[in-house]
Amino acid sequence: MPIIVRLDVLLAKRKVKSKELAAEIGITEANMSLLKSGKVKGVRFSTLTAICDYLDCQPGDLLEFVQDESDTGS
């Protein structure tokens, strides 16, 4: 997946625990773990809004696009 989730980095910077964020934005710890590892098909705007609001960041701070070399054919 060329989209990398940087949530764990941001959590470390803000010194916030996954459990605390999960409780705050209203998702389960299991889903938070999946989100951190990038093993999800998508993120709802409402979830993204809640995370950005709590961590005081932009969506771009959480997600990063990395060009997949196998896709470019180079």
Place this chain on the structure above:
Amino acid sequence: MTTINRRIRILKSIIYLSIAVIFSGQVLFWFLPDYADFISTSHPIIDAHGGLEALTPMQTILGFLVMLIPKIVLMWAFVLLLRLCNSFASGDWFNSQTEAFCEQIGRWMIAYAALAVVHRSLLSIVVTMNNPPGERELTISISTNDLMALLPALLALIIGHMVGIAKRQREELNEII
């Protein structure tokens, strides 16, 4: 008890009653003389050959079995509908089991529609089996009622397909946080 559970319970009662009526009706019509007229009027081939009274015990038993086959298929479709109701009662509407039940009900109802046509042909053979050569009959007929049986069958198959699509969409939604 929630409204949906109450409705499912009523539906299950109707299904149990239907199964009992299908089976007991079959036995009553064939083996109780008071009800023999019903079989004769609903199956002209029997009426044309002197009614149920004119059949030998072997022909009566064979006739009963021939008529029982589509009824068994119909009863099995009702049993599958019962299982579907139990699945709905647990609150899980879109899963592999529900999809499979809908598709099985559809297939068994198609079998019932096909057997409804075949059983009349078999009945004509049974009724005339003791006739001398040249007077035995094989009738093939299709009625509007036979085609009507295809309607719930196709509906069940389509609903099964829709449940499958809904299940896959729900699985995909579950992967969106």
